[in-house]
Amino acid sequence: MEEELGKEKGTELAKYFGVATLTKKQLSEILMSLWPKAPPLEVAKATMLCLSYGLNPLMKHLALIPFKNTTTGEITWSTIMSLQATELIIGRKHRWSYLDGPRIMKPEEQEETFGGTYKDTLVVKVLIKDSDGNQAPGCGLWGKDEKLKGAEKGNTKFNMASIRAIRQALTRLFPQEMPTGIDIADERFIEGEWGGKGGEKAAKGQPPPPSPIKGEDFPKPEAIKNLGMLFESARKYFDLQPADTMKILGVETKEQIADTSEAWRLILEAKVPKQGEREEVKTSE
16 A cells, blocks of 8 residues: 555555445545545545445545646546446446457458448457346447557557447446446556645546547548448547437437538537647646
């Protein structure tokens, strides 16, 4: 614990290790100790998430990450939940296993699923099932030029694409169990430093939530050549389900989308922020 948090934080939080059930007050104290600069409202939200789903911040079940608006300088905070916590929540009520993958998706499978293939994107496929025989697929994408954090610790692009695929499959199979509006990271690569007493932890794992992203990071409208690419890009960059995408476009069925390039342009106009972007705040090492 001292190696991870430092001697001061380790001593401060030692009394909470081994506690089977943490109270609301204890959770709040832990969160404020780990992220003393986090606003009270975000701490309260994270506390309720822990209480509702039986999570423990000391087990890297979640992290609070600050983001800075590059235009205004304003700092906002977001809660990121680990993949381990997601599997823990589902595992309490359900049993599930892998039927296929995670593995690289074959070009012919991409053609069948998306109506085309991705040349500059790593696509991972997974298929899971529960104890009742219900099945759900998941596809995870990671751009070959997309930034990767934790590479020095063993993280890979395949791992990040796999996490996205697993998350999608679990959400499809157990939608009632999943917290909404919470992004997921690999807990192995959520690390941080505390700059002495009252220091701030800066998580370094999964990239920040998918929106907002810099405009130049998005595919150009002319690159979206079919419905498969349109819906998968909407999911990848904005975490939109098909129904959400069609709602933005003002259509009721996929068949009503005549021009996928124009549809992607409309989605970008609706989802890309007009003023500033937020970036993860880093602490000095």
